[in-house]
Amino acid sequence: MFITxxxxxxxxxxxxxxxxxxxxxxxxxxxxxxxxxxxxDKHPLVSGGLLSFVEEVETRTNGEITFKLxxxxxxxxxxxxxxxxxxxxxxxxxxxxxxxxxxxxxxxxINLPHGWGPWELTNTYIRASTQDGLIRDEWKKNNLVPLVxxxxxxxxxxxxxxxxxxxxxxxGMKVRSSGGVIDDVVQSMGATPINITTPETFAAxxxxxxxxxxxxxxxxxxxxxxxxxxxxxxxxxxxxxxxxGFAISSAKFNALTPEQQSIMLDAGRNASVTAQTxxxxxxxxxxxxxxxxxxxxxxxxxEDIAAMTEGFGSIVSSWVAAMDTNGLDGNAVIAxxxxxxxxxxxxxAIPAFTAGN
Numbered sequence: 001m002f003i004t005x006x007x008x009x010x011x012x013x014x015x016x017x018x019x020x021x022x023x024x025x026x027x028x029x030x031x032x033x034x035x036x037x038x039x040x041d042k043h044p045l046v047s048g049g050l051l052s053f054v055e056e057v058e059t060r061t062n063g064e065i066t067f068k069l070x071x072x073x074x075x076x077x078x079x080x081x082x083x084x085x086x087x088x089x090x091x092x093x094x095x096x097x098x099x100x101x102x103x104x105x106x107x108x109x110i111n112l113p114h115g116w117g118p119w120e121l122t123n124t125y126i127r128a129s130t131q132d133g134l135i136r137d138e139w140k141k142n143n144l145v146p147l148v149x150x151x152x153x154x155x156x157x158x159x160x161x162x163x164x165x166x167x168x169x170x171x172g173m174k175v176r177s178s179g180g181v182i183d184d185v186v187q188s189m190g191a192t193p194i195n196i197t198t199p200e201t202f203a204a205x206x207x208x209x210x211x212x213x214x215x216x217x218x219x220x221x222x223x224x225x226x227x228x229x230x231x232x233x234x235x236x237x238x239x240x241x242x243x244x245g246f247a248i249s250s251a252k253f254n255a256l257t258p259e260q261q262s263i264m265l266d267a268g269r270n271a272s273v274t275a276q277t278x279x280x281x282x283x284x285x286x287x288x289x290x291x292x293x294x295x296x297x298x299x300x301x302x303e304d305i306a307a308m309t310e311g312f313g314s315i316v317s318s319w320v321a322a323m324d325t326n327g328l329d330g331n332a333v334i335a336x337x338x339x340x341x342x343x344x345x346x347x348x349a350i351p352a353f354t355a356g357n
Contacts (some may be wrong), residue, residue, distance in 0.1 A: 033252060033261070034068045036075035036084065037094035038199055040222030044282055046071075049148045049245055049275030050094075056267040061260060067092075078197045082142055091145070092254040098180040099197070099244030101141050105323065106134045106333045110242045112319060113183040113312040114337075118151040119347035122276050125149060126269075127340035130354045134333045144247040147268035147353075150275040152240030153216040153283040156233045158225070160205060162212070164298045165235050167308050176201055176213035178241055182228040185238060186214070188311040205229070216240055217286040218279055231296045234287075237309060245272070249329065265353035273350050296322065 035054075039046050065288040076084035097107045110125045128135040129146045139146060157164055157175070160281045164170070171190035177183050179195045186193040191212075196204050198219070204210045205228050213225075220226045246268075253261060267354045291297060300308075321326070323330030344351075 002321055022043075026056060030063065031065050031252075031256060031296065032068060033065065033091045033248065034070065034075075035092040036070045036081065036090035037103035037246070038071075038073035038078050038197075039094060041071060042228040043222045044278035045094075045148075045150055045244060046273050049150060049271045052274050053148055053270075053271035055244070056270060057264060060263045060267065065256070065260060065264075066160055071170075073199060078199070082144070085249050086143065086246075092246060092248040095144075095243070095245060095247050096178065096198075096241065098178040098182055098241050100114065101180050104138050104243075105326070105328055106138050107243055108180045109319070109330070109333045109337055110135075111239055112316050112334070113185065113237075113239050113309070114341075115237075116341065117347070118153055118242075118280060119276065120241060120341060120344070121151040121239075122149060122272065123344045123347045123350055125151070125242050126272065126353070127343065127351055128337055130351070131340070133340075134329075135336065135337045139247070140250070143250040145250055145253045146245065146247045147264060148271045149243065149245040149268075150272055150279055151242040151246065153218060155214040155216055155234075155238035155240045157212050157214055157238075158229045158233075159212045160228050163296070165230050166300055168306050170212070173211040174209070175202060176210045180212070180262050181239075181315065183249055184240065184315045184318065185312065188315060189308065196218055201225065202228065214238055216279075216283050217290060218269045218283040220286060220290065226293070226295075227288055230294070232290075233297070234297045234299050235305070236300060245275075254311070269350055269353045273348075 022174075037046065037050065041047060043341065044185045054069070057065050058067070078094075078096060079099045081095055082100055084090060085093045093259065097104055098111055101108055109119060110128070114121075116124065126149050129135065129139055129149065157170060160167065167189055173191045174194050175186045175191045177186050177193035183193040183195070194204070196208050196210065201215075202223050202225060205213065205225070215225070220229070248264070253264070253279055256264065320330035320334070345347050
């Protein structure tokens with residue numbers, strides 16, 4: 001099943017007309033791109049990212065490119081997205097970098113506790129993904145071209161009925177984690193990370209598989225978490241995962257004309273800006289709504305925050321050591337990210353995307 005609307009019917013008719021015109025005039029033939037994703041359509045990564053990208057591409061190509069959308073994990077599970085595109089199950093996929101430690105080991109470095117805000121992380125990772133370096137090479141190795149990229153707001157701890165007065169309350173808990181570096185952050189606080197994908201979080205909380213989860217408030221409604229969560233921290237400097245977005249297979253991208261490729265990349269940049277803006281705005285609005293509904297909020301002392309972040313210091317060195325053990329240069333990719341970060345005078349000035357082929 002894919003989303004079918006009156007608009008999509010009109011698009012289909014327009015695409016058919018484009019094919020006929022192409023046959024007569026020798027122009028580009030129509031392309032249909034299948035997209036598999038699993039986040040809710042309410043999530044701004046989808047509403048502000050994917051859907052705005054689709055609309056812009058279809059409009060600017062005059063129907064030469066159309067999309068079939070397969071939502072709600074119809075085609076594959078979150079951790080199978082890279083393999084599924086490689087197998088031809090979809091042309092384009094949602095991608096959450098922390099889920100793909102094997103395919104994107106260097107990219108995990110963007111989620112180390114750098115102390116950067118969401119716009120800085122998005123700008124840095126886009127530069128690293130679209131300009132020469134270890135991370136761009138990683139995209140090439142996986143035969144993927146990044147199109148839409150964003151970062152979640154800083155995460156907070158959330159529980160159903162357990163107060164969160166200080167970091168001591170986190171110790172011993174089983175905490176939902178997306179994996180990768182987030183596991184290290186959770187462990188540094190004396191808790192046990194449980195790798196659970198986004199769609200599984202609600203059920204895991206209800207079944208007590210986990211005691212707590214870490215998310216942004218903007219994620220809650222798409223997962224119905226507001227129905228079960230009653231307590232949250234506020235102002236805890238947990239890194240929100242960066243490297244979330246959508247990518248297309250290199251084969252499908254390379255089958256497009258140069259003009260179509262340019263439109264895709266430009267629309268991807270625009271959608272990245274829209275998605276990042278909406279993600280942060282929604283986070284603020286969502287928190288206010290949940291507080292009005294009775295959510296209990298806990299702000300930790302500056303001493304507690306300092307002690308917590310001091311514990312983050314060993315995470316980077318441990319990550320580099322693990323990379324070295326696997327024959328990968330962790331220090332080099334950290335330096336690479338630092339250079340891309342410093343190259344951005346204004347974090348909101350997202351650079352133009354360049355072809356990943």
